[in-house]
Amino acid sequence: MAAKKASGSGSKAAKTTRAIAIDAPPLDAWSDLIGHDRLIAGLSAAIQQGRLGGSLLFVGPSGVGKTSAAVLLTQTLLCERSSPEQMAPCNTCPACVQVRAGTHPDFIQVSKPDDKTLIPLELLIGPVDARLQEGFCHDVHLRPMQAKRKVAILHDADFLNEEGANCLLKTLEEPPANALIILIGSSEQRQLPTIRSRCQVLRFQAPTGEHGRQLLRKQLQWSATEDDELQVDSVSDEALDAAIELSAGDMHVAIRLVRGGGDKIREALWNQLDAPVPDPVAIARLINGHLDSISKDVPKRRAALRDVFSIAVQHYRRQLRNDAKSGEYDPATHRRLDRTLRTFREIDRSANLGTLVDCYAADLTLATTGDRGAIG
Known part of the structure; x- marks a missing residue:
């Protein structure tokens, strides 16, 4: 029995x-x-x-x-x-x-x-x-x-x-x-x-160089749909390299950046983040406008928000690398990077997207990590 x-x-x-x-x-x-x-x-x-x-x-x-x-x-x-x-x-x-x-x-x-x-x-x-x-x-x-x-x-x-x-x-x-x-x-x-x-x-390390481009092209072809207008073979190596760098090796993010034309949001966001004291209203408006242009579907908006934060992570990492080369260190940049990294955990926990964007923009202005214990 x-x-x-x-x-x-x-x-x-x-x-x-x-x-x-x-x-x-x-x-x-x-x-x-x-x-x-x-x-x-x-x-x-x-x-x-x-x-x-x-x-x-x-x-x-x-x-x-x-x-x-x-x-x-x-x-x-x-x-x-x-x-x-x-x-x-x-x-x-x-x-x-x-x-x-x-x-x-x-x-x-x-x-x-x-x-x-x-x-x-x-x-x-x-x-x-x-x-x-x-x-x-x-x-x-x-x-x-x-x-x-x-x-x-x-x-x-x-x-x-x-x-x-x-x-x-x-x-x-x-x-x-x-x-x-x-x-x-x-x-x-x-x-x-x-x-x-x-x-x-x-x-499993994220492939770079030719291996990275080869993998990303394969992922783009595999994820293509019948309505897909992207011609994978026509995507330049420079665009693939930029997407891989911005995504920090996350190929799913890189795919969305290539398909969604990440150049426009990257340039606009970096211009805002370059300010000594970022404008929280402008940043929130920019991010929310980008999400609205993607979809009203919550899962797609969450994915798009991850892409935006990936772009911000790369911006602050570049700043820290450039400062290190010149023998400088800005603790505010470090705190803003740390705050950006925390957003991924908040997305995983299904935080309200509007509240998340507003809090993030405000914390960037204050250059705080936004560490709220078990929540942040």
């Missing part, structure tokens, strides 16, 4: 943990993972030597290939025609096709729902009336149904609260011998120390 109950729980949980569309460019081979040759070599050596850890943490800017690499690694381990040591999944066997579709019975996924600010606890350990009988941690410990092992990916690891992270600790510390757990986040600093200490960390 116990076995049947566990099997039934796993089946029910599967509807929650595996019904996730993979929002990343599919890779046919490891050579398609642009700019991460050393990381690929490390993974290959670990697999061939049988030393691939049971818990991995992929960190790096958005859009640089973390999710694509995690899915390709899943294919590599579950492919029915090629052994993992070959690092060459066939892409055509039932297992590879199911992994790409996110429907393989031994491929578990959990991500933050769009309408939540954090990953709900029930996705990790099941609802209150079925604690530890459903969810990510439960499914990982079930026997593989089709392959020799399971692979479990926890997307959006940045959005684990302390209680959720604590639920994962034992599973990460002692993962089943026939399972691989991959956590995906933007940086090590956004993960609790207890999580980092239990995972092997793989750092």
